[in-house]
Amino acid sequence: MNAWRLRESWPSRLGTVCWDRFGEPDGEPVVLLHGTPFSSYVWRGLARALTGRRVYVWDMPGYGASEKFAGQDLSLAALSEVFRDLLEHWALTGPDVVAHDSGGAVALGAHLLHGVPYRSLALVDAVALGPWGSPFSRLAGEHADVFERLPPALHRALVREYVRSAAARELRPEVLDTLVAPWLGEDGQRAFYRQLAQRTADAEYTAAMRDRYATIDLPVLVCWGADDAWVPAERGPELAALIPGARLEVLPGAGHLVHEDSPVALTVALTGFLRG
Numbered sequence: 001m002n003a004w005r006l007r008e009s010w011p012s013r014l015g016t017v018c019w020d021r022f023g024e025p026d027g028e029p030v031v032l033l034h035g036t037p038f039s040s041y042v043w044r045g046l047a048r049a050l051t052g053r054r055v056y057v058w059d060m061p062g063y064g065a066s067e068k069f070a071g072q073d074l075s076l077a078a079l080s081e082v083f084r085d086l087l088e089h090w091a092l093t094g095p096d097v098v099a100h101d102s103g104g105a106v107a108l109g110a111h112l113l114h115g116v117p118y119r120s121l122a123l124v125d126a127v128a129l130g131p132w133g134s135p136f137s138r139l140a141g142e143h144a145d146v147f148e149r150l151p152p153a154l155h156r157a158l159v160r161e162y163v164r165s166a167a168a169r170e171l172r173p174e175v176l177d178t179l180v181a182p183w184l185g186e187d188g189q190r191a192f193y194r195q196l197a198q199r200t201a202d203a204e205y206t207a208a209m210r211d212r213y214a215t216i217d218l219p220v221l222v223c224w225g226a227d228d229a230w231v232p233a234e235r236g237p238e239l240a241a242l243i244p245g246a247r248l249e250v251l252p253g254a255g256h257l258v259h260e261d262s263p264v265a266l267t268v269a270l271t272g273f274l275r276g
Helices: 040-049 076-089 102-112 135-142 152-164 173-183 185-200 203-215 235-242 263-275
Strands: 008-012 015-023 029-033 054-058 096-100 120-124 220-225 247-251
Touching: 008 076, 015 040, 015 076, 029 040, 029 102, 040 054, 040 096, 040 173, 040 263, 076 102, 076 203, 096 102, 096 263, 102 120, 102 203, 120 263, 135 185, 152 173, 152 185, 173 185, 203 235, 220 235, 220 263, 235 247, 247 263
Parallel strands: 029 054, 029 096, 096 120, 120 220, 220 247
Antiparallel strands: 008 015, 015 054
C-alpha cells in the first residue's frame, strides 16, 4: 500500500481540513489541489518531485482524510472560499497553484471571484467549461438518496469501477484501493453520493466564470490527457484559447487521471512550467 498520511489539520468553516507540507521550508510555495472524487493522494509523486520548493497539499472538506458529515456544503463556491481562507491560514501570498479536475474550478473561483493572487496557475484536466461530469456522476447525483442505500458490496464495486474509468490504463491494485478507501463504510458511502449530488448543482458556478477567463493576467498552463473520458480533450484547447497567453500541453495516452497514466510526462510538464 502507498503510504500517504497528512500530518496537519485546520478547522475550516466546512469541517476539519487535513493538510501537509513537503520540501524546503524556505522554498518558493506551490499549492496542489485535487478534484472529485479524489484526494491529495493523486499528487504524491509531484509533491515529492518538486525539490527546492515548499509544497502544500490538502484534502478538501468532504474528501480524503478531511471531515465528512451530513448537510456539509460541498459546492464549488463554498470550497473556493475555504481555499481562500486556507491560504490565509498558511500566510501565503501569490503562490504557484496546480489544480486538477474540480480543484481547477476551486482555484479559478478563489482567484477570479475572491481576488486571491497567484504567481502562476496550472490547470490539469480541469473542470472549467460546461458541460462537464460523466453520465454516471450525473445519474448518481440526481438520485443520491437511492444510491446511498445500495448494499455495501455493490457500492464498493460501483465506486471501484467509477474510479478505474478515470484512467486510460489499468490502475495498480494498491492505488485503486487507496483512491476508493475514503468512500467505503456507512459514512463514506453517504459522503460519496453527497458530493456527487452537490456537483449536479454546480454547473452555474463555472458558467458564471467563463467570461472572466479573459481577465486572467498571470502565467497559465493548461495540461490535458489526450484520452480523457471524463472531461473531453477538446476542452483543453478551448480553455487555453480563453485565457490570454495560456500554454497548452496535451499528454498522449493519458486519461483524466493523468497522474497515474503518465506520471513522468505530467511531472516534466509541471516542473518545467513552474521553473519558468
